[in-house]
Amino acid sequence: MELANWRQIETFMKRSSYDYYYGDCPPELRPIGAWGYVGLTLLYAIPVIGWIFLIVFTFHNGNLNRRSFTRSYWCALLVLLILVLAITVIGLISGKLNDVVDIITDLIHYKERFGESTHPITSGNEINSSGSGSVSSDFKQFMDSYETFIDEYISFMKTYNASAPTSETLNSYSTYMSKYADFMNRLGAVDTDHLSASDLAYYTSVSLRVEKKLLDASININ
Numbered sequence: 001m002e003l004a005n006w007r008q009i010e011t012f013m014k015r016s017s018y019d020y021y022y023g024d025c026p027p028e029l030r031p032i033g034a035w036g037y038v039g040l041t042l043l044y045a046i047p048v049i050g051w052i053f054l055i056v057f058t059f060h061n062g063n064l065n066r067r068s069f070t071r072s073y074w075c076a077l078l079v080l081l082i083l084v085l086a087i088t089v090i091g092l093i094s095g096k097l098n099d100v101v102d103i104i105t106d107l108i109h110y111k112e113r114f115g116e117s118t119h120p121i122t123s124g125n126e127i128n129s130s131g132s133g134s135v136s137s138d139f140k141q142f143m144d145s146y147e148t149f150i151d152e153y154i155s156f157m158k159t160y161n162a163s164a165p166t167s168e169t170l171n172s173y174s175t176y177m178s179k180y181a182d183f184m185n186r187l188g189a190v191d192t193d194h195l196s197a198s199d200l201a202y203y204t205s206v207s208l209r210v211e212k213k214l215l216d217a218s219i220n221i222n
Helices: 002-015 034-044 049-059 064-094 097-115 137-162 167-188 197-221
Strands: none
Touching: 034 049, 034 064, 049 064, 137 167, 137 197
8 A cells, every 4th residue: 555655656646747767857947966976066166167167057047956065165164264264263362373374384385295105104213224434424424414403402392491591501592403404404405306316315314303303303392
């Protein structure tokens, strides 16, 4: 009897103007298949062209399901903007906006340098697989001194932030900042395009270790 009722309902729907079958469904109400949503997602991910379609389909009445899916992108963007605004307000109220910006910047930089790098991140003074024998001695000495200085700098900053500043620590802080600026200038002068393969590999290995140490220290200190 239940089967008969369903058949009666199906027959009624087929005969009525309010038909749920895809072929007879109005285009503006026609459902979008799973692969259709995948295609739209890939389309919107294309720079410029995808953004143009994103704007057009937001207001286009061709298909209400497609329009709702497109508008969900703007909803997600709105949530992200509200989150960023909330973090900014909290940073302003707490007086640590600069710290928040620094952490976000470091996280973005960390993702760019570590998330996409194929070089392993090693600890201590472990040398990469190219071997220390093939690295220029002067260049290796400079990079090792840079990493040693960073270790000392991080240790000092932990002590500096853990206690009230004194004339001695302020003088030390000034000295470390001067040395740090000097190392940055010397590193900036390194022409990586003309380094040997071994020197470049060692330069990359040390740089990645230092970046990780500085990032970890900034998160722990803050």
